[in-house]
Amino acid sequence: MAHSGTAHKYSVKLIAFEHAGAHSSNDEDTPNTLLWIGGLGDGLLTVQYPSTIAQSLGPDWAIAEVLLSSSYKGWGTGSLQKDARELAQCVEYFQMLRPGKKIVCMGHSTGCQDIMEYLVGKGHETRPSINGAILQGGVSDREAWDFLLASEEEKQSCTAVLAEAQRLISSGNEKDLIPRTNNIVQKELGAPMSAYRTHSLLAKGGDDDYFSTDLSDDTLRNTFARIPQHVKVMFLLGSEDPFVHESTEKWALLSRWAGFVKEGGADVDEAHGGVVEGGHHNLDGDPEEVVGDLVKRVVGFVEGLDGSGDAEPML
Numbered sequence: 001m002a003h004s005g006t007a008h009k010y011s012v013k014l015i016a017f018e019h020a021g022a023h024s025s026n027d028e029d030t031p032n033t034l035l036w037i038g039g040l041g042d043g044l045l046t047v048q049y050p051s052t053i054a055q056s057l058g059p060d061w062a063i064a065e066v067l068l069s070s071s072y073k074g075w076g077t078g079s080l081q082k083d084a085r086e087l088a089q090c091v092e093y094f095q096m097l098r099p100g101k102k103i104v105c106m107g108h109s110t111g112c113q114d115i116m117e118y119l120v121g122k123g124h125e126t127r128p129s130i131n132g133a134i135l136q137g138g139v140s141d142r143e144a145w146d147f148l149l150a151s152e153e154e155k156q157s158c159t160a161v162l163a164e165a166q167r168l169i170s171s172g173n174e175k176d177l178i179p180r181t182n183n184i185v186q187k188e189l190g191a192p193m194s195a196y197r198t199h200s201l202l203a204k205g206g207d208d209d210y211f212s213t214d215l216s217d218d219t220l221r222n223t224f225a226r227i228p229q230h231v232k233v234m235f236l237l238g239s240e241d242p243f244v245h246e247s248t249e250k251w252a253l254l255s256r257w258a259g260f261v262k263e264g265g266a267d268v269d270e271a272h273g274g275v276v277e278g279g280h281h282n283l284d285g286d287p288e289e290v291v292g293d294l295v296k297r298v299v300g301f302v303e304g305l306d307g308s309g310d311a312e313p314m315l
Contacts, residue, residue, distance in 0.1 A: 003045060005054075008064065010093035014086060017044050018064035019054030031062040032102040033094045034302055037087065039109025039137070039282070040189065043071040047108060047282045049291055056295050061302050063106075066090050068114075075110070076191035077175075079200065080117035080207055087118050088127040095128055104132035104302055108282060112138030116210045120226040129230065132305055134298060136236040137243075137281050140212035141201040144243040149184070157184035162202045168195035213248055217260075224257050225264035233261050234269040234301045236294065238279025238286075250275045272300040 004020035016035065034057070036050045044065055045051070054063045068086050070078035091103055107115040112135040118127060149155045161183055168176050174196035180186055185202070186193055200206040209215070210223055227233060235254045237244065244250060251274065258268040276283075276297070278290040 010090045014067050016064040016066045016090055018062055021054045021057050021062055023059035030098045031060055034061055034063040035105045036063055036065045037107045037111030037114050039111055040075045049283050052291055052295050053298055056299050073191035076193040076197055080113055083114040084118040084121055091128040102131040102305055105130055106134035109137045113208050113210050120223050132232045134234045138211040139243040141208055143212050147245050154184050157182055161185050165195040165198035169199055220260045224260035227261055227264055227266045229265040232267045234273040236273055236276055238276045241281045243281055269301050272297040
């Protein structure tokens with residue numbers, strides 16, 4: 001299937017693909033930009049709903065999917081810090097292309113961790129400012145691995161993989177690849193993984209560990225409460241997301257995160273944010289009305305930045 005749009009080369013080897021929307025723009029009326037960042041294994045057009053968002057945005061907004069060096073299988077030897085540096089290049093590119101226009105970053109899955117790293121991680125104060133952040137499907141990798149592995153053998157393999165990663169890191173070899181033999185993590189995810197990224201994803205307190213349900217208040221205060229006050233935030237989580245344990249009260253989880261964001265002085269759009277009923281992790285294969293619910297929430301959020309959005313709660 002052909003997808004119309006524009007490939008923006010924001011660095012030497014990386015692009016952002018801007019979808020052609022229902023409303024064409026011209027040089028005199030350049031739009032605000034919604035930058036979409038995917039999760040582990042994602043690349044351009046691997047998730048369907050950004051295309052639907054593109055057709056639903058008004059003339060003042062455009063959506064572009066950001067390709068990072070960690071896209072596709074590159075995540076296994078990457079890091080959130082590297083992603084944040086590349087995302088900063090992309091934000092700066094669009095700021096120069098469209099001076100004075102707004103930029104919102106929308107993360108899906110690990111794209112949410114990328115945005116958190118961008119906003120509060122090491123070096124955040126030097127990165128270009130953004131106007132908003134949408135976190136869709138922000139989940140805990142380590143918790144998901146813990147409850148999704150079915151057999152004791154698989155759990156032991158995962159534990160052994162993490163132990164090997166810790167051993168390599170302790171010996172100063174964090175960039176070394178974890179052996180593939182009896183490696184349940186690589187078998188399931190299909191990408192070579194460095195010791196560093198393995199630890200980052202699977203260890204409590206690892207660099208990717210932003211969204212675990214067992215994190216302390218102090219830990220969350222050191223992340224969500226440090227989001228800059230000028231950045232408006234929205235959380236979205238599917239009611240059927242398989243990577244969140246069924247015992248988790250999703251509304252309560254989102255409310256907890258939102259509480260720390262507000263404690264730090266930033267605004268949270270709780271009118272459009274929340275739990276998307278019937279939604280799975282990336283909504284691929286979900287009914288049209290479920291995808292439409294997500295899209296309506298996203299459009300409402302970005303239009304709200306201009307004061308034109310509908311502020312009625314999304315039930």
